[in-house]
Amino acid sequence: MPKDSKKHKRRKKEEKEPKANFKEKVTELLELPKEIVLDVPKITIVGAANLILENYKGIIEYSEGCVRVNTSIGIVKITGRKLSIKEITSEDIMVDGDLEAFEFLK
């Protein structure tokens, strides 16, 4: 059983990986916007005071010193001072304030 399960796992992996690769290749070939086709976040940082995160999933934590946002590739953590959310819609989130650090928590 363990053998079988291992085999099954491998097959699944084999199946999944080429598919993702293929999608990525096509988007690269056709120069399509990746964040839409691959469903990954697009992060724009202007200076050290303004951050725009597009294509996010949800907000996990929000305080003056730290904002954590859930995305398809993991949690994004923004630390800083006097952070405020300038605007929030279902697609993007704009964070203002003194940005200090930006992390991907995978």
Next chain:
Amino acid sequence: MLLLRLWNYMRGYVIILVEGYFLEKFINICTRRQILLWDLKKQSNRRMTVNISIKGFKKLPEVARKTHCRVRIQSKCGLPFTVHKYKKRKAFILGAFSFVAAFYAMTSFIWDVDVYGNKKIDTQVLLDYLAGNGIRPGMLKYGINTDEIVSKLMIDMKELAWVEVSLKGTRIKVNVRERVTPPETIPMDQPCDIIARRDGLVKSVFTKSGQQVVKEGDTVTRGQVLISGNVVSRNENVKPRQVHAMGTVYARTWYEKKVPVETQIAEVVRTGMTKDVYSIMIFNRRIRLPYGEVPFKEYETVEIKKELSIGEDLIFPLTFIIERFYENNIIKKDIDLEEAKALAANKAKTELAKEIPQDAQIVKTDLKYTEDEKGKLTAVVMIECLEDIGMEKAIGGN
């Protein structure tokens, strides 16, 4: 960003205070339900202020209940709230609307007709003509066709060479150029005489055509025939022939001017005392505000006009006029006899210069002083000129 702010202002929004333990959850649910939030500010661990549209705010109670948050309105911003505040003030709205209506009404009339560029034609004549064609202060401006007025003016007023009519705001500007009228000449095929324009002593006569009547040394008076167009043949059998007389007749002419010599002159000096009289002009009707008497014996008036206008062209029929009376002191001053003589002579000379035609050649200027029985001096300036005194005149005409 400004545009967005303006849009938010137009739509109206509320600033709310959200209290609870699951503020993140509150935000997530809001975004998922397409409720737009902006300017989120955390006040403390469990309080934050959020801006939210009016539409979004109406959907909030359900979200608040789900997340166990308390929502309170901190302030209301935007146009809808402002409008709502003024909705009950009927007089205010009425005033606002009547202002707009009055403004529109006032700007649809002509309030000023401005004529310029004319030198010989009197401005009043042009204004009267324009008024006769429906252009005067107080007329509706919409029915005015400027092209039509231009062509009408050009046809009816022969003295005008060019006309421009422009309607701008509440002012109509009429810019004219006058025609330089050519001297009246008799056509070459019409018979005419050459007559004297003024008295003089004939110096020389050059006859190109016609019969010479005067000769050198003759004294002629104004209107006298110098060169006749009636050419009489020596042969009595031949009838007199009428020709277009041509030629130049040079004659000495004299111009004289007498100016009394004044040894006492009056000098006008402003004392600095003024009195203002105010009046208001509404729709060309002048209302003078009550004032006492002008307390000065000798004075001059200066009128200061202040029109109510927006910019240069949007004039309203309301003019504020200040008549300022300046008190004058007339000081009688004695001057030197020689100085007085020179003054009188100069005055006579400048007055004469206006009379003498431009093509006349000044030969001699005489200046003398005459004294009458009372001993009063008079400066007499006599200028001798050499000029062409010939002038065409149709035979038989006046």
